[in-house]
Amino acid sequence: MSIIIFGASGFIGGKLYNYLSENGKKVIGTYNNSPRDGLLHFNLESSDLEKLEVNLEEIQYGIICSAITNMDYCKTNETETYKNNVLGTIRLIKQLFHNNITPIFFSTDYVFDGDKGNYDETDDRSPVLKYGEQKKEVEDFLMQSNKKFIIARIAKVYGLKLNDGTLLTTLYDELINGKTLRYTTDQFISPTYVGDLVMAIELLIKKKLYGCYNVVSPESFSRFKIAQLVKSKLRISTGEVVPCLLKDLTFPDKRPKNTCLNSNKFIEATGFKFTLLESSLDALRYVLNDTL
Numbered sequence: 001m002s003i004i005i006f007g008a009s010g011f012i013g014g015k016l017y018n019y020l021s022e023n024g025k026k027v028i029g030t031y032n033n034s035p036r037d038g039l040l041h042f043n044l045e046s047s048d049l050e051k052l053e054v055n056l057e058e059i060q061y062g063i064i065c066s067a068i069t070n071m072d073y074c075k076t077n078e079t080e081t082y083k084n085n086v087l088g089t090i091r092l093i094k095q096l097f098h099n100n101i102t103p104i105f106f107s108t109d110y111v112f113d114g115d116k117g118n119y120d121e122t123d124d125r126s127p128v129l130k131y132g133e134q135k136k137e138v139e140d141f142l143m144q145s146n147k148k149f150i151i152a153r154i155a156k157v158y159g160l161k162l163n164d165g166t167l168l169t170t171l172y173d174e175l176i177n178g179k180t181l182r183y184t185t186d187q188f189i190s191p192t193y194v195g196d197l198v199m200a201i202e203l204l205i206k207k208k209l210y211g212c213y214n215v216v217s218p219e220s221f222s223r224f225k226i227a228q229l230v231k232s233k234l235r236i237s238t239g240e241v242v243p244c245l246l247k248d249l250t251f252p253d254k255r256p257k258n259t260c261l262n263s264n265k266f267i268e269a270t271g272f273k274f275t276l277l278e279s280s281l282d283a284l285r286y287v288l289n290d291t292l
């Protein structure tokens with residue numbers, strides 16, 4: 001069996017590619033604008049699966065990490081991002097179905113409006129921002145396909161490598177550079193460690209689970225609390241974290257308040273234990289001690 005990862009040049013796709021390859025899987029990966037050794041070029045809008053130099057008959061799963069992921073850009077460049085994130089993605093899924101390859105699609109907590117939080121897989125979706133609308137449209141296509149698929153809804157995935165541009169390391173960077181950060185006390189998220197996510201995807205495959213799963217850490221925090229924890233746990237004396245409300249900030253697109261996901265369905269099906277945020281911060285402190 002082999003697995004193809006579309007968008008293996010990105011953050012999650014790259015981690016998945018390395019993890020699955022290191023764990024004995026035969027993995028093929030693609031890039032779009034950022035070539036990497038060993039990856040094949042694939043563009044959502046224009047490339048054809050059947051033209052890739054791979055044996056499609058050997059491939060069982062196609063993991064779709066390819067997307068334009070900047071949510072405000074999805075609002076300000078609606079036509080371009082719709083072509084990629086919706087039309088191009090559905091075009092790829094159709095090609096996967098045609099070749100009997102099961103798609104694994106990364107969706108988002110932003111398919112929900114954020115009014116209540118603790119959303120499970122049975123809750124109604126009503127996105128308030130463009131990026132969430134685009135993801136919902138692809139989810140709809142999969143859900144109505146009558147084919148095997150996996151939708152993994154994920155949220156605020158972080159790494160522990162300095163300068164990886166994710167939540168904790170970015171906060172660390174900004175604070176040591178003496179910045180004053182305004183973080184919301186009324187916006188709640190479930191940050192999830194990328195090392196957990198790649199293992200979770202491997203488990204979905206191994207256990208032959210299909211359908212929609214929320215794959216996030218069951219903890220939830222306000223953004224302000226996360227910034228405070230980073231500052232205190234990493235013992236950063238510079239910079240400042242100042243509380244504010246969502247209404248005090250302006251963005252090109254709306255921001256939902258509480259899109260925390262309930263991941264009980266996934267946890268019950270797999271027995272998986274997510275890493276706690278405090279443990280990740282302890283691990284990051286070790287990384288920093290080694291680096292400094």
Ligand SMILES: NC(=O)c1ccc[n+]([C@@H]2O[C@H](COP(=O)([O-])OP(=O)(O)OC[C@H]3O[C@@H](n4cnc5c(N)ncnc54)[C@H](OP(=O)(O)O)[C@@H]3O)[C@@H](O)[C@H]2O)c1
Binds near residue numbers: 007008011035045108
């Ligand atoms: N990271 C999170 O916290 C998070 C949360 C919720 C959902 N997600 C979803 O998870 C998936 C992976 O996210 P990520 O954080 O790893 O994203 P990322 O780092 O921004 O990577 C995006 C990937 O998509 C590729 N790509 C972009 N436009 C493309 C196109 N037109 N055709 C083909 N490939 C294209 C990029 O290729 P090049 O770089 O080579 O151009 C890159 O490999 C995305 O679907 C994202 O929406 C992520």
